[in-house]
Amino acid sequence: MKALIPVMLGLFAVAAQAATPNEILAGYRAEAAKHNPRYQPSAELGAQFYTRLFSASAKMPSCSSCHGDDPSRSGSHVVTGKAIGPLAPGANAERFTDPAKVEKWFRRNCGEVLGRACSAAEKADLIAFLMRGR
Amino acid sequence: MNALRLLTALLSLPLLGVAQADDMRLPAGAPPAFQSECGACHLAFPPRLLVAEDWRRVMAGLDQHFGDNASLDEPTRRVIEAYLVGNAGKPNKLGPAGPASPGEAPRLTATAWFKRKHHEVSPAYWRHADVRGPANCAACHKQAAAGSYREREIVMPGGRRWQD
Incomplete structure (x- = not known):
């Protein structure tokens, strides 16, 4: 039985890769609540965050620079011109279903656009906005 | 018989040349990360568009990748580099891209072959x-x-x- 435990843990880890946008949102919400127990995700703040112009990058000042003003439609990479599928999970079922992928792109894109890491509250607000739609 | 074989071979030479230039399907063995990492921001470029040495330069400077920080964890970086280098273009056909300016990665649009095309x-x-x-x-x-x-x-x- 003891020998089976690592195998079972391994299976759990694989299964944990697949998630729903709601679950991923709940994860960031719980993280944000550690700093502010009264925190609630706000789609309104997420909408403002999505189009806010930051000053770290002249080429890509906001999320919407590449993902487009309407996240339920395709965007286009502002440097390479490559098409980017819709970011809103309602329009693109692949979005926000893999926690590791979500974290990777927050890490990369927040660094690029904001010049710093995004807070858990910013991530939760953004996902709340993307799930609600414009 | 030998003459016929030679004729067939000669006739098929130009055809082969065209087919090779048009057909840039990715060589077998592309690691999944090649598409998900490189192909996320731009086309997952055919490895034969740069010579091996230029791919090594690209993969050595991902933290400054044409203005983007595209750095990868080391195991992923290595597996992608091995795929690109293993399927790289032939130097005599392609020509090197070389760094366009000091500190910049080689551009696959800067080879003699790309410019001619x-x-x-x-x-x-x-x-x-x-x-x-x-x-x-x-x-x-x-x-x-x-x-x-x-x-x-x-x-x-x-x-x-x-x-x-």
Whole structure:
């Protein structure tokens, strides 16, 4: 039985890769609540965050620079011109279903656009906005 | 019989040349990370578009990748580099891209081969809002994502077919 435990843990880890946008949102919400127990995700703040112009990058000042003003439609990479599928999970079922992928792109894109890491509250607000739609 | 074989071989030579230039399907063995990492921001470029030494330079400077920080964890970086280097272009055919300016990664649009292939394309097309530069293969080569670069598939910005 003891020998089976690592195998079972391994299976759990694989299964944990697949998630729903709601679950991923709940994860960031719980993280944000550690700093502010009264925190609630706000789609309104997420909408403002999505189009806010930051000053770290002249080429890509906001999320919407590449993902487009309407996240339920395709965007286009502002440097390479490559098409980017819709970011809103309602329009693109692949979005926000893999926690590791979500974290990777927050890490990369927040660094690029904001010049710093995004807070858990910013991530939760953004996902709340993307799930609600414009 | 020998003469016939020779004739067949000679006739098929130019055909082979065309087929090789048009067919840029990714060589077998691409690691999944090649598509998900490199292919996220731009086309997952055919490895034969740069020589091995230039791919090594690209993969050594991902933290400053044409203005982006595209750095990878070391195991992923290594597996992608091995795929690119193992399937790299032939130096005598392609020519090196070399760094365009000190500290910059080699551009696959800077090889002698790429320039020769595109010498008829006016610079205005590269600057077009739908193109944004010569590395956006799929802007005109409509089947680029599938690795096909046939001339009859080319549609220029504005909708004109290259062949018309």
